[in-house]
Amino acid sequence: MKHDADVVVAGGGPVGLMLACELALADVSVVVLERLTEVDTTIKAGAINTPSAEAFYRRGMLPGLAEVQRGAIEKFSSFLRQRQAAGATALKRPPKFAGHFAGIMLRGDLLDESDPDFDAAGPAGDVGLVPQEALERLLVARAAELGVDLRRGVHLTGLDAGEDGVTAHTSDGSLRAGWLVGCDGGRSTVRRLAGFPFPGTAPEITGHQAIVEMTGADALGAGWNWTDTGTYAHGPMPGRILTVEFDGPPADREAPVTAEELQTSLRHVSGVPDVTITKVHSATRFTDNARQVPDYRAGRVLLAGDAAHVHSPFGGQGLNLGIGDALNLGWKLAATVRGRAPEGLLDTYTAERHPIGAWVLEWTRAQVALMRPEPHARALRGVIAELAGSVDATTFFAKKISGVWQRYDLPGTHPLTSRSAPDLELSDGSRLADQLHGGQALLLDLVDDPELRKRALGYGDRVRLVTAACPRRPGLAGLLVRPDGCTAWAADVADVPADARDAAPAPLDELDAALRRWFGAPGTGTLEDAAAA
Incomplete structure (x- = not known):
């Protein structure tokens, strides 16, 4: 049966728009249904975390975010001036902000910035104060540039899902698509109509x-x-x-x-x-309603963002969790739509994102417990506040709040494997993030190794090959970076010795396995195809 679109996304907030942009980058046709006729101006999240900033940086959106942050900082300065004008003469600009846990402020001057987890984000690590409304406007503009079909004032009224596709019934007629993704918030219509269970804890505040x-x-x-x-x-x-x-x-x-x-x-x-x-x-x-679907997929219907998990806003995790869902799902669903996905690829979406969502629910529950106005919680809050005055505790909480701790459970022994790829400065003047603007995977050869590059044969339509040196990381031989920025394979120079290349050393065997695991079997093609991708 002919489809009106490859994918229908229900919900045109930041999560739905981010997903639509990722799909459009991969030449997947997508229709976004949004019930609101304009960008939602309701006050919501006030900041993004490091993984979200990295995601936008890797798609070339960092300058726009930085401009928004400058405006947010000016509003904060205006608040201080208002307080001082009202007589709060002792009010001083606080130390560098590192986040908060249950309202307990973390001081940036106590943060151990030498921790390696803070050393990988590059310029994205300096951007965070981006309110949700401003982020949504940036994504609306990007979606328009990429040709996303955003239909405002249209909402989902029903759905019929089968083995070969989904019919989405809307207030403006019906659409036939290969897939439907619910990014329609905590009271998701898609979740309800598709029958996803939604276990968790009931609200108390x-x-x-x-x-x-x-x-x-x-x-x-x-x-x-x-x-x-x-x-x-x-x-x-x-x-x-x-x-x-x-x-x-x-x-x-x-x-x-x-x-x-x-x-x-x-x-x-x-x-x-x-x-x-x-x-x-x-x-x-x-x-503080805290619930999560057990599986983010039911056949050809998937969920992302608040449609898949809800919790209190404490710690500012909700928007960021949804952006992470969209980034993880986008390239996997695109590969599936285009018939290039290896077996089981789409199932890794739930496998990778569900544990992070479950952690967020527990993280927010703990904060609610700590904030209760009763003696036991008050006593415990005093203990946590005292601990938060130390370098170790501040660094621990900041790593959790910023999201730099996040890892996926991937095979491989290198320390970089499974974590967000470091923003390496390359000898050609670019940075690693610059190489990911097109939404493709990246195989980075840092030692001009013909044997390493040979492994990219047949992947030129899925993996971009770049050969460049990295003077600040001379011991690193190469990286395989998924489209979502996750390091799928890495090796050091010592692991790829020149005198053992003919024997296909273990690290290059691991590279072969990673390429097949995430991008399927190699096709026909040349190294020039991969380098030009």
Whole structure:
């Protein structure tokens, strides 16, 4: 049966757009359905982590992110100036921010930046303050450049999935596609219609986040604050507030968030009776509902982002988790659509991403437990805060929050295998990230080794071959980097001795195995084909 598109993506937020862009890079036709007619301006995530920044860097989007970050820093400076003008003369710019755990601030001056996990991201490691709305706008523009068919004001109403494809019924008619991916949020229609189980823990808190205009805010503490009735945060942007109450979930999660509701919550949690909210610019309500589907795939229907897992926003993991899902799934689904995927490739999506999602759920549950306004949690919070004042603990928490700890369970013995590829500076003036802009895999020959390059024969349509030196890593012989930036194979010079090349040494055998595992059997082609890819 003829398809209207190779893939239909339900949900045009950052996750759905990122996935659509990855598919489009691989010449897969994709239609994105988004119920909203404009970019969602509701206040949500305020930052991205290192893996997300690396992902955008590897697709040439870092300059746009850096520009957004400059604006976010200026808003933070404006908040400090407002506080000082209101009489907070002792307020000082805090030390370099390294994240927070349950509202406990981590000081960047206590971070051990010599830790090797912080040494690989290159310029992407300097970008993080990117609000979700701004990121979505950048992705909308990129999707348009890549020819993605984004249909706004259209939502999914039903689906029929079979062995050879999926029919997506929408408010604007029906579409036939090979695959359907639900990137449609925590209350996913795709998840419900496809019958995915969604086990987890029920919500116990009510949280609000908003950008407002208010009077009487001078009495509010800046940053995170704990009281006998809950937790609240003020800043780091002008008018930004967050409240958390621990007496159960909201009565109506779907009801509009009003100024009265925000004001009541803020007064209750802060104990400041005169703070008055005069205008609401953006507001959202959240809980600590924590659930995850056991398998991200059911036949030709897949889930990514909040459609596959939900949790509280503490620690800022949600947006980043979804971007990681999209990056992991995109190239695997594209290879499957184009008939180039080795057996079982698409199944590695759940195998690799589910454990990271499960960790995030536990990470957020721990923070909720630590924030509770009761004596035992308060005592434990004091212990964690004291620990966080040390270099080792700050580095531990920062590695977790930043995402640089993330690894996939891949075969191979080299320390770089299974982790995000380091952003190597190459002798031709480029960096490794520059070589990944097109969304292809990369085989990097760093020692001008004909035997290593020979392994790329037949993969020119799937793997880009680059030969260049890396003066700052003279001991590294080569890397195989998947399209998502994960190192699938690496070897040092000592592991590929010149006098043993004719015997096909073990590291090059491992390279052969990695190429077949991720990109299938070699086809016909020349080294020139691979170098030109």
